[in-house]
Amino acid sequence: MNAQSTTEVIRPWTQRRPCCDTSETCIQVQGLSVHYQGQQALGDVSLSIPRGCITAIVGPSGCGKSTFLNCLNRMTDMIPGCTVSGNVRLMGQDIMQNGTDLISLRRRVGMIFQKPNPFPLSIRKNLTFALKHHGMKRRSDRDEAARNALCQVGLWEEVKDRLDAPAQDLSGGQQQRLCLARALVLKPQVLLLDEPSSSLDPVASGVVEDLISQLRGEYTQVIVTHNLAQARRIADHVAVFWTRHGSGQLIEAGPISQVFDDPQHELTATYISGLRG
Amino acid sequence: MFRSPGDRLLLGSLRCVSVLAGAVVLLIVVFLLIESWPALRSVGPMRFLTDPSWHPAASDGGGGRFNLIPMLIGTLASTLGAVMLATPVGIASALFCRFYAPRRIATGYRRLLELLTGTPSVVFGLWGLQVLAPLICQWRPPGQSLLAGVLILTMMILPTVALLSESSLNSVPRAYLRGAAALGLSRWAAIRSVVLPAARGGIITAVLLATGRAIGETMAVLMVAGNVVRVPQSVFDPVRTLTANIALELGYAMDIHRSALFVSGLVLMVILTALIGVTEWIGGDRLDA
Numbered sequence: 001m002n003a004q005s006t007t008e009v010i011r012p013w014t015q016r017r018p019c020c021d022t023s024e025t026c027i028q029v030q031g032l033s034v035h036y037q038g039q040q041a042l043g044d045v046s047l048s049i050p051r052g053c054i055t056a057i058v059g060p061s062g063c064g065k066s067t068f069l070n071c072l073n074r075m076t077d078m079i080p081g082c083t084v085s086g087n088v089r090l091m092g093q094d095i096m097q098n099g100t101d102l103i104s105l106r107r108r109v110g111m112i113f114q115k116p117n118p119f120p121l122s123i124r125k126n127l128t129f130a131l132k133h134h135g136m137k138r139r140s141d142r143d144e145a146a147r148n149a150l151c152q153v154g155l156w157e158e159v160k161d162r163l164d165a166p167a168q169d170l171s172g173g174q175q176q177r178l179c180l181a182r183a184l185v186l187k188p189q190v191l192l193l194d195e196p197s198s199s200l201d202p203v204a205s206g207v208v209e210d211l212i213s214q215l216r217g218e219y220t221q222v223i224v225t226h227n228l229a230q231a232r233r234i235a236d237h238v239a240v241f242w243t244r245h246g247s248g249q250l251i252e253a254g255p256i257s258q259v260f261d262d263p264q265h266e267l268t269a270t271y272i273s274g275l276r277g
Numbered sequence: 278m279f280r281s282p283g284d285r286l287l288l289g290s291l292r293c294v295s296v297l298a299g300a301v302v303l304l305i306v307v308f309l310l311i312e313s314w315p316a317l318r319s320v321g322p323m324r325f326l327t328d329p330s331w332h333p334a335a336s337d338g339g340g341g342r343f344n345l346i347p348m349l350i351g352t353l354a355s356t357l358g359a360v361m362l363a364t365p366v367g368i369a370s371a372l373f374c375r376f377y378a379p380r381r382i383a384t385g386y387r388r389l390l391e392l393l394t395g396t397p398s399v400v401f402g403l404w405g406l407q408v409l410a411p412l413i414c415q416w417r418p419p420g421q422s423l424l425a426g427v428l429i430l431t432m433m434i435l436p437t438v439a440l441l442s443e444s445s446l447n448s449v450p451r452a453y454l455r456g457a458a459a460l461g462l463s464r465w466a467a468i469r470s471v472v473l474p475a476a477r478g479g480i481i482t483a484v485l486l487a488t489g490r491a492i493g494e495t496m497a498v499l500m501v502a503g504n505v506v507r508v509p510q511s512v513f514d515p516v517r518t519l520t521a522n523i524a525l526e527l528g529y530a531m532d533i534h535r536s537a538l539f540v541s542g543l544v545l546m547v548i549l550t551a552l553i554g555v556t557e558w559i560g561g562d563r564l565d566a
Contacts, residue, residue, distance in 0.1 A: 078458055106461035113459075117452035120475045129470050130460040179456070186460065 020053035020236050026190060026220040027072060032086035034067050034076065040247040042067050045086070047239055047253055054212065054221045056231035056256070059241035060271070064248020065224045068241070069192050072222065073109040074102055090190070107134065110183030114195040116175035118167035118182070123159050126167045126178060127185050134186070149181035153211055173204025180211065191215070193223040197230070209234055228272060232260055240268045309543045316343070316536035325540060331506045333526075333534040343537050345544065347508045351516035352545075354423055354509065355498060356491040359430035364484050366431075367438025374439070375446045376468060387443070390436040398433060402500030405429040410501050417513040421503035424512040429497045434487035441486065445479025446472060478559070485556040489549055495520035519545050 027049040034042040042064040049055050057065045070076045074095065076084050088095050095105055118126050127146035128139075136142050146163075150156040155177050159170070167178055176196060183191060193212065197205035212221060213234045225231050231238055238260070239253040252265040263269040280288070320343050328344040370390070374383045405425055414420025449472050457467035473480075495518075503515020504525060517525075519541045530538055 073459065075455065075459060078455065103461040103463060106459055111459035113452065113456065115452060117450070117456040119453055119456065119471045121471070130457075130462060133462055133466045133470070182456075182460065 020050065020217050024051040025049065026051035026091060027222075028087075028089040028092075029071075030087040030089075032068070032071060032084070032088060034064070034071060034085075035083045036079070037081040042071075043245075043247040043249050045248075045250045047250060049220060049222060050237060051220050052217045053236040054216055054223060054234055055237040055239065056235035057222065057224045057239050057241060058226075058228060058231050058271075059248075060243070061226075062248075063241040063243045065241050066194055067248065069111075069194055069222060069224050072190070072192055073106050073111055074100070075111065077102065103134075107186045108188055109190040109192060110186060110188035111192045112176070112179055112183060112194065112196045115199050116172060116179050118170070118175050118178050120166065120168060122164045123167045123170070123178065124163040126182055130182070130186060145185050146181075149185040150178075152184055152215075153177040153181045154207070155181060171204070173200050173207055176200060176204070176208055177211065180208070188219065190220045190222070193221060195224050195226060198226060228274075232256060240265070240271065242267050242271075306546060309539055309546060313536055313539035313543050316533050316540050319533060320537070325537075325544075331522075333530070333537045341534060341537070343540075345519070345541060347506050348517050348519045348522045348541065349544065350508050351423070351426075351502070352492060352518040352520070352548075355426040355430055355502065355516065355518060356488060358423070358427035358512075359434055359491045360484065360488050362427065362431040363435045363438050363487060367435050367483070367487070368442050368480060370435070370439040371442035371446055372468060374443050376464060376472075387440070390439050393432070393436040394440065398494060398497040399500070401429050401433055402497040405497060405501035413513070419503065419513075419515065421501055421515050422513045423502065423509045423516045426498045426502035426516060426518070427512070429501050430491045430494060433494060433497060434491050437487040437490060438483050441483030442476070442480045445476040445483065448479065449475045481559050482556055485552060485559075489552055492545065492548055492552070493520060495524050499524055 025048045029045055029047045029049070032042065032045040033040065045064075045068060057068060059065055067076070070079075071084055071088060072090075072095075074084075076082045084096065086096065090105070090109065094100075119129075121129065124143070124146060127149055128142040131142045131145055136145070147156060150159065155174060158174065159165075167175065170178060176199075180191075180196075196212070197208045200208060209230060212223065215221065216234075216236070223231075223235065235256050237254065238256050240251050240259065241248050242251045243249075244251075252259055252263060252268045259268060260272055263272060320341075325343050325345045328342040330342045331344050331347065333341040333343055370386070374386055378386060405428070406421075409428060410420040410422075410425050412420075413422060413425055453471050453475060454467055457471050458464075462470070498518050499521035502518065502521065504517040504521055505515040506517050506522075507514070509516045523538050523541050526534070527538055
């Protein structure tokens with residue numbers, strides 16, 4: 001066990017990655033624009049997000065990264081005065097249409113926030129109550145699903161004896177993993193991660209990062225991050241956003257090695273070399 | 278710890294003010310005890326519960342009769358009725374304001390509730406006397422009744438429940454709502470499973486404060502409840518509350534009668550103290566969310 005985890009640590013990141021299936025597009029974004037109170041926040045973004053991969057969204061503050069992420073599960077609907085135009089297809093299905101069932105969309109597209117936000121309920125209830133609302137009638141089924149999700153995020157051993165304790169007694173890193181489990185328990189296809197480790201200490205941040213890496217292949221993940229090193233460590237693809245003419249725009253996107261080693265755009269080159277942004 | 282002269286001055290004056298505030302409450306209790314002592318001593322506490330009636334001024338033979346039970350029941354029944362009506366309506370108002378109403382309507386509604394909180398109780402009483410009691414009288418005479426008292430009290434404590442509940446709902450972090458929405462929960466499911474449990478402590482405090490207000494309310498109830506000293510058999514019967522009893526009789530009460538009225542005051546204090554105790558007890562273990 002011990003030896004195994006040691007080799008785990010020293011193995012280079014390139015070999016540790018489970019492969020992702022780049023041949024299929026999971027989310028296809030076409031001409032996406034977002035306005036807040038008439039003010040353009042995101043202009044004409046087109047991006048295809050491959051299935052099973054980790055796509056990092058990077059760029060300086062205020063360039064529309066989080067706004068972009070919020071469009072993918074229509075959380076933008078909750079922001080007063082926010083209008084979205086353009087086309088977002090999830091596995092071929094247009095999710096921007098008026099009749100879209102938001103409840104089932106958000107079950108398919110889970111979201112993790114920058115600051116861990118476990119509900120002020122017990123650990124168990126944090127995981128099970130959404131299942132209950134979504135119609136999982138039997139308590140034993142819900143408990144089983146909760147257990148699986150906790151195992152998936154490596155939290156089961158840490159909390160199995162205190163499932164009925166308040167979730168807010170957990171440490172920051174544990175809370176964030178609980179939030180991840182809370183999303184996973186609904187068996188989503190896509191995970192949207194909005195700077196999931198930026199509010200955590202370096203060790204907890206590393207744990208969450210490894211977890212995201214391990215979920216590659218099984219889930220399509222889109223992660224907003226300020227941390228270029230993190231993007232480089234875990235992402236397969238990267239999209240660089242930048243503020244131009246007062247609104248956020250996508251300036252370059254592609255496989256991680258291509259964008260980082262051979263950036264096509266001048267701003268990308270200065271940004272990743274740490275000169276700007 | 279380092280303390281500058283300014284700090285010391287502030288600390289000193291704060292201590293003085295706190296002692297003063299505490300002393301006032303203590304003095305009130307002591308005063309009530311002293312004033313009610315003659316009645317408690319010569320009549321005895323039990324007779325306030327077991328006497329056949331309330332005739333405190335009667336001078337035939339064995340002196341007055343001091344049964345407080347009808348008034349106690351009047352106070353508890355009108356308070357309980359008002360709280361049971363105002364709690365669901367108040368929480369519903371708060372939820373409407375916080376989560377469903379368009380901003381402009383919510384603001385207007387909130388102003389209206391604030392105005393209602395500040396309305397003098399005698400104005401409620403006038404309205405109840407002129408409008409509410411005759412309405413009830415048309416349905417079931419005499420009109421001035423427990424029901425009228427309950428309805429007036431409901432209107433008076435409703436804004437307290439609504440405004441305090443709303444401020445408790447407001448203190449629930451938005452992150453919970455976003456988190457719940459991201460899990461595909463409907464607005465109502467999020468409110469029921471996350472927001473209300475998180476705001477529970479504040480809402481319970483709101484209800485208990487409103488209960489305190491209902492127990493202590495005198496004027497409005499006095500004007501609409503009929504004030505007959507009798508245990509009500511239905512909501513259409515007139516009742517007299519402990520507070521109304523004091524206000525009605527203090528003007529002419531003498532000796533033991535006067536002292537007996539202070540016993541009513543003491544009973545009110547005991548009820549309120551118990552209520553505050555319950556508030557502390559429930560509010561103490563609320564989740565800090």
